[in-house]
Amino acid sequence: MKVVIPQDITDAGKDFLKEKGYEVVIGSGNTDPEVMKKEIADADAILARTAPYPAEVLAAAPKLKVIGRHGIGVDNIDVDWCTQHGVWVCFAPLSNGISVAEHTVGMMLACAHHFSRFDRGVRKGEWGFRNTYKGVDLQGKTLGLVGMGRIGSMVANMCMAAFGMKVIGYDAYLPAERFPAGSTKVETMEEVLKNADFVSLHVPSTPETRGCINKTTIGMMKPTAFLINCARGDVVNVDDLAACLKDGVIAGAGVDVFPAEPPAKDCPLFDVENVIMTPHSAALTNESMDRMGLHAAMGIHSVLSGEKPDWSINKL
Secondary structure, eight states: OEEEESSOOOHHHHHHHHHTTOEEEEOOSOOOHHHHHHHHTTOSEEEEOSSOBOHHHHTTOTTOOEEEESSSOOTTBOHHHHHHTTOEEEOOTTTSHHHHHHHHHHHHHHHHTTHHHHHHHHHTTOGGGGGTOOOOOOTTOEEEEEOOSHHHHHHHHHHHHHHOOEEEEEOSSSOGGGSOTTOEEOSOHHHHHHHOSEEEEOOOOOTTTTTOBSHHHHTTSOTTOEEEEOSOGGGBOHHHHHHHHHTTSSSEEEEOOOSSSSOOTTOGGGGOSSEEEOOSOTTOSHHHHHHHHHHHHHHHHHHHTTOOOSSBSSOO
């Protein structure tokens, strides 16, 4: 059977599939829908990265039995279509959590200690810039988490262990007894926003979460607080965030994800001084890339060998 990988991955996943006897075909990396249709036409399985997989594209693969998602988010895949047509959608929930959690904590430190601002000052020979801004310690501060799933819990544990931070979190689906030991569950997102010195988002893109961080909700935060988004770009209204940062509504932000990627040249955050941006790279460590490819491949093999996959989004 044939596994098509339209956007190439590291060797770990490919080697696993080849060892299991599959024909592995690497695509061109071109995410144009018409190109995608041709490349997946005779696929029994797709190992998918970030390219969009709407119904129109998926319908071009009549033999398709399973999609293995290279990572966690599946908002680029029409899961409903897959379920209706008997196609399993697997993902890799254990693959990139530690990498994203570390990146999140790194963003917090970079914001708190003005890494980006000071880097620019040193490069310009403005040594006196060190007296312009004062950083803040993470030690003893309150971390507020919106979403306390696997990654949110990792961030909580890191920050409590390393910095002695107080952690509060909101999660509409996770009971308090499943929160990390030492953290506190609050009943609303607003409580997190109002009380945290650092707010970190760890929720998927859903109709309920899209745009939930906007002018109104950012206005609930402390003027000394920082917002970190390493989750999904459309959870935050970037126009509102840019305006609030310029107006000093909050102290700063760290952003790894954008509503449209790559962001347009006129993205409003580009003109903002007190924001640190990375190119949706939180999960892109060497170790994480290997795990994402391998775990996606394992899900594909489970389905093609007639077994029920361990990590599936849909139920067939």
